[in-house]
Amino acid sequence: MKFDELDLDFRLLQLFITIYDQGSVTAAAALLGVGQPTVSHGLERLRKIVGDPLFVRAGRGIIPTAHACEMAPRIRQMIEEMRSLTRANAFDPHNPEHSLHCSIGANDYEVTVILSVLFHRLQDYEADIAFKIRPVRSGQEQVAKLRDGSFDLTVAADYGGDASDIIQRALLDEEMHCYYDPAFHTVPPDTLDVYCAASHARIVFGDDDSAAIDEELAKMGRRRRTVLQVSSFDNIPRLIAGTPVITTLPTRLAGTVMAGLATCRCPVSLPSVRFYQSWHVRNAASQGHRWLRDQIFQIARSIECQEGKAES
Template sequence: MNIDELDLDFRLLRLFITIYDQGSVTAAATLLGVGQPTVSHGLERLRQVVGDPLFVRAGRGITPTAHAHDLAPRIRHLLEDMRSLTRIDQFDPHNPQHHLHCTIGANDYEAAVLLPTLFARVQALAADITFKIRPVRRKQDMIDKLRDGKLDMAITIDYGGDASDIMQRSLFDENVQCYFDPRFHSTPPDTLERYCAASHARVVFDDDDEASAIDTELARIGRSRRTVLQVATFGNLPRLISGTPVITTLPIRLADSVMAGYAVCRCPVVLPSYVFCQSWHVRNAASRSHQWLRDEIFRIARTIAGRKSKQ
């Protein structure tokens, strides 16, 4: 049988992605509404075109080969591009007839630092643009909601993108500093001794994962700190520790918003900076309105990245 790359078509590519996502020929056949022999025949054609087994036996199921893992994100892009050929997708933010309704996954850091500028910008535009902001507590929760459409995009700390159907773009780096009431600290808690001697408040988003990079690093060097308060959001913390000697270690850029009015000093625990990203599902990659929004967020992030910290 003479088969070459021109034998690849939308159906074969969709068949590959369905098998890849389902991890089963039988499940793929059910989802596609065809018989298992049809899927098996299509898979054999793919193997001949690509020159790789693509999926191999693993116990009672199958697992993708390394080449299949490499192909998956590229094929998703191809499928999305092919779908976009059949739809008109234009977006002009200055046209009152154009619409963008977006659900964004973000926590209160992003709501304090980045989203106010974005929201202010869109209010000056003619297009019908609306947002829903939903919290994101766990990496897998974010991925699942992007996949099923409950989120159109997310702005979070970089989760270490390892999902082939989730795309990412880095926005800016962030680090932490100490916040404290100077009335209770004649000397800033900027040494390990003063830092470890102080009482601390922490923000813990996920009750199932209370690990802290600070506590891990302190344990590594044989030190520890005493946490007297844990809260689920940044917004509640300043009111709770106001008028107390309790200190907290939070992102630097919260100094102008959530933690306004608190004194700051460097954190004596040396930690690497972390990256904030925007993430979206590949199905939205070619959408003109989503592209416009992602570019707006990126432009705002570039401004944020250039701001000096208050340290």
């Protein structure tokens, strides 16, 4: 019967290490919970596969050959690696030998409100943690990049689908407010007439330039005049400050990106926007990814708790 290295399996490797450590076929059989003939048969198979006696008699016991001594540390490593296939690797953010490198899909809002808090929090940990943050242009692109691995995780508005291989966890609900330079608006644009008469700036992330506000206005037989479209929240306050142009953006940007501009309620009734973190099922069991997702969720809950206390 012909043997080759492909005949090696976990049981034979475990049998070899047990004999090596015990220095006895009988003791190895007792430790493994099998009969001595089973161990002897397995050892004979190993000898034929490897082409070496592996163990030779010395007095009342046996000792490993030189080749067996060379094999032992490599086989220990192989056994440990085979065992690791059946358990998720732990991630310890305090361990400098652990690493977590992630590509995160997110736009300006999510970076400002959530990921900036996350990034500062991570400076307290010793593990090698690094991010690549890239924009999410559309829901379709979001799903595609989660599937092909370009994104490990996204923090973004709902992608608008029900892909069975994409997992989502809700983070925050956001309302929309109107921002303007008070030097050019003595009356806040919080009525429909004033709002529609004003010139508007808006955010467009991808090729789809439709907006919920315009759809709602159309239902009422109204429209607004858009004079500026940009792909970054950061650009809007620099552009509209000192002009009569107004913009409608998330409320939580008032104290950060939109600081310095006045704000009022939006006269167009809009549903709140829900933001999620989303990931592909292949990353569901990753300990590092799970830890990161928990950090993001905790930050979102903390934001809502702080806002709740401020309102009470």
